[in-house]
Amino acid sequence: MKCSFIRLAPQLNGKSSLVSKAIFKASLLSLTFSLTACFIGASLPSSRSDPYETDDAKRGYSIPIVDFSKVSDMQTIVDREPGQYLGHVTTVLLDDKKTILAVYPKGHGKGQIVYKRSEDGGKTWSDRLPTPANWATSLEVPTIFQTIDKAGKKHLLLFSGLYPIRMSHSEDEGKSWSELEQIGEYGGIVALGCMERLNNGDYVAMFHDDGRYISKPVNGKPNPAGAFTIYQIVSSDGGLTWSSPAPIFSSRDIHLCEPGIIRSPDGKQLAVLLRENRRVKNSHVIFSNDEAKTWSTPRELPGALTGDRHTAKYLKDGRLFISFRDTTLESPTKGDWVAWVGHYSDIVDGKEGDFRIHLMKNYHAWDCAYPGVEVLKDGTVVTTTYGHWTDGQQPYIVSIRLQPKDLKNPPKP
Numbered sequence: 001m002k003c004s005f006i007r008l009a010p011q012l013n014g015k016s017s018l019v020s021k022a023i024f025k026a027s028l029l030s031l032t033f034s035l036t037a038c039f040i041g042a043s044l045p046s047s048r049s050d051p052y053e054t055d056d057a058k059r060g061y062s063i064p065i066v067d068f069s070k071v072s073d074m075q076t077i078v079d080r081e082p083g084q085y086l087g088h089v090t091t092v093l094l095d096d097k098k099t100i101l102a103v104y105p106k107g108h109g110k111g112q113i114v115y116k117r118s119e120d121g122g123k124t125w126s127d128r129l130p131t132p133a134n135w136a137t138s139l140e141v142p143t144i145f146q147t148i149d150k151a152g153k154k155h156l157l158l159f160s161g162l163y164p165i166r167m168s169h170s171e172d173e174g175k176s177w178s179e180l181e182q183i184g185e186y187g188g189i190v191a192l193g194c195m196e197r198l199n200n201g202d203y204v205a206m207f208h209d210d211g212r213y214i215s216k217p218v219n220g221k222p223n224p225a226g227a228f229t230i231y232q233i234v235s236s237d238g239g240l241t242w243s244s245p246a247p248i249f250s251s252r253d254i255h256l257c258e259p260g261i262i263r264s265p266d267g268k269q270l271a272v273l274l275r276e277n278r279r280v281k282n283s284h285v286i287f288s289n290d291e292a293k294t295w296s297t298p299r300e301l302p303g304a305l306t307g308d309r310h311t312a313k314y315l316k317d318g319r320l321f322i323s324f325r326d327t328t329l330e331s332p333t334k335g336d337w338v339a340w341v342g343h344y345s346d347i348v349d350g351k352e353g354d355f356r357i358h359l360m361k362n363y364h365a366w367d368c369a370y371p372g373v374e375v376l377k378d379g380t381v382v383t384t385t386y387g388h389w390t391d392g393q394q395p396y397i398v399s400i401r402l403q404p405k406d407l408k409n410p411p412k413p
Contacts, residue, residue, distance in 0.1 A: 075399070086104060091144070116129060138160040309370045341356075
């Protein structure tokens, strides 16, 4: 496959949801929709001559699986409502390192946003908390982040995607929230998928779209679907306003989406793990060595890291804990909620990592595990998600707590 290079659009000075519709230029849209396979290139080493190649050896994995799926003492039911689908969770850990906020929809992506709080590291959870009225109008998976602006002020931001992407803001650690307001004249799927603070204090965030929602729908109907495109936007004020979207990679051959970002241990590199939605390749990864100005060619990950909605946090010992829905082409836990434990260097070098964890069995072919992952002060991992945890019933929300001892000394393969 041949790819053409483009440069990221410069950040605009205008404020997104608070200013004019001119923030999203027609020329950028025209460029975006004409792409068939493009990326912002960086000269990073690749261990393969063809980054899209998959052979039988890479379809599965050989690292051991630690099975905690039946250890009920690790599991806490966060929310369950008979007959009601409770879906895709994201979480944020506050500065006290024990308070966790969780948001999720009453429905598959689309639906009223439910809001809960745990003040003891996920052991117990509040009742459903009051929310702004228009949180009930959410059209897509809600995502939540904490930011700090260049003046040192902290913010909580909640996003809801499709067209347009909207944002809600809190300045009191989630005790009160603004209504959802659009951040610009653009939309996207599972927006915002991930966010990272850059070395200059700006924030970069990513999402994807397949052509249906990036621009305003005509006559209220989504635009025609086309290539899957990864976009990034930038904020210089702690996430209160955002630039217009710039495409990073677009392709009809591989459907890369749902970005999950990780900064390297030395702080010098960014890696983004990507779901492959055509289900013909493994998940992929891209790298940046210049603070998201340019990105490498997408490269397949090992089967051990193939899944949907990768969410990664560093453990106290320096390894990564990455939670996701298992969509590995060949896996005994395919469709279930799993986690991967390994080193950042394993991702760079294309290695399988240390081991996998089978977190919970999902009684559905695939519908589960858009997980939040938080690491508490003592090293406890609290990971929270939805799934069909009881056969024949609607999905509900479960949180799992893993102690540092649970993540050591896996069985030998």
